[in-house]
Amino acid sequence: MRLTLTQRLSAVFALLLLVCCGTSAWMQVRSNKMHELEVVQGLSRDLARHIARDTQLMDANGLKPEALRELFSQLMRVNPSVEVYLLDTTGRVVGNAAPEGHLRREQVDLAPLQRLLNGDALPILGDDPRSPDGRKVFSAAPLRVNGQPAGYLYVVLLSEEHDRLAERGATSVALNTALWSIGLVALLCLIAGLTAFTLITRPLRRLTENVAQFDIDAIPAAPLPPALQPDTVRHDEISVLDAAFRQMQIRLRDQWRTLTRQDQERRELVANISHDLRTPLASLHGYLETLSLKDSTLTPAERRRYLGIALDQSRKVGGLAQSLLELVRLEHGFVQPILERFSLTDLVQDIFQKFELTAEARQVTLQARFAPNVSGVCADLGLIERVLTNLFDNALRHTPAGGDIEISLLPVGKFVEVTVSDTGPGIAAELREGLFLRPFNIGGARRDGGLGLRIVHRILQLHGLDIRLMDIPGRGATFRFALPQDEETAAPLAVRSMNVNSLHNHS
Helix, strand or coil, X not given: CCCCHHHHHHHHHHHHHHHHHHHHHHHHHHHHHHHHHHHHHHHCCCHHHHHHHHCCCEECCEECHHHHHHHHHHHHHHCCCCEEEEXXXXXXXXXXXXXXXXXXXXXXXXXXXXXXXXXXXXXXXXXCCCCCCCEEEEEEEEEEECCEEEEEEEEECCCHHHHHHHHHHHHHHHHHHHHHHHHHHHHHHHHHHHHHHHHHHHHHHHHHHHHHHCCCCCCCCCCCCCCCCCCCCCCCXXXXXXXXXXXXXXXXXXXXXXXXXXXXXXXXXXXXXXXHHHHHHHHHHHHHHHHHHCCCCCCXXXXXXXXXXXXXXXXXXXXXXXXHHHHHHHHCCCCCCCCEEECHHHHHHHHHHHHHHHHHHCCCEEEEEECCCCCCEEECHHHHHHHHHHHHHHHHHHCCCCCEEEEEEEEXXXXXXXXXXXXXXXXXXXXXXXXCCCCCEECCEECHHHHHHHHHHHHHHHCCCCEEEECCCCCCCEEEEEEEECCCCCCCCCCEEEEHHHHHHHC
């Protein structure tokens, strides 16, 4: 049979209570008995001395039998609870009034007699001549004849008759009362203890039920209560354990959902990359197969066109593979930023020059707006260049002819705020959640398998920074992030508000 913790605690408590009550009762009876013996011996301590003084029990010829019989007769009539014995100097019993066969020992230890005569603390127990191993309170006095020690008068204060009456009375009344008292006290203590255990273990039972019902995959029927702060937790162990379990439960569920979401995002990423790779690979394979099968029938112009398309598709595959490799290196910690001071305006000019021809071919204008007090920044130059390259590349591919792409630099506190915006279709509301973590489409066209913005987000994370998608009237997709200023940079750069042609002239 398996018992619960409360039942085991209750059983142990009941057993300990029974032992404690029994021990307490035994000690109480023992204490009362010793107190009674002390009182009896204290009241009759000088009894033997008075008897020896008033009665001549021995003379030069030895024991006087007539005086001894007369003494025993008088004492039995006056106090039936005493027994008188005459001892010699060695403790041997030389005179008694015990019935035939009642004397069980002929020698009495004299050490307790000496302790009593010396005034030691009571009670002092001496040998009972009518019991082979019994000990009782007594009174004693030395006897002298002609000034010489002749023996001892030894008076046992609790006779056999007293013992029989005491045992019969204890069995009938006192013992029953003591047992009933112990039982009643034990019952009341048991009820109080069980009630206390029930109240104390109630939070533990509730916590046990929560632990048993916890399922990391299940959706909780009701929202979990917030974990208590350390200053609001009661200072008992169960409350602290309950608060710690709630906190662990919330954290585990959050981490599990995060892992589930990340796993789903990776699945989507693999599926989307597979789709993006399949299209250019199929096209590349098709044109190469055509060149192989129809090489003798193709004109030089057709051959050059097919080769150009094949090269273009191979560049797309290479770009996707490079982006995927870069993302893996960033997410697994193989790339760490190397901070250096550089001019952000000069970097923007380099980016403009990189996309100048592409922008002219697509009839898109590149614009830059710099605040008058833009200073240098402190970051990894190569990684920040990659961030701006990805943002401009995405913007160019989704900005229609006649549109523009604008970058602005604005000092805000100890940072330089960088904003890149275009005049494309923007990003729909349903695609904004997890924008930098999963692939997405804009107008049916996939943005580089979703890798571009994901790489941007990871690079800025490595710098301890973040990027946001802004809503600016009249603009399409607008991204904003901030880079820390370099406080040691010299005077701010000059104010610039230019388009791609002016940048080209400055170069």
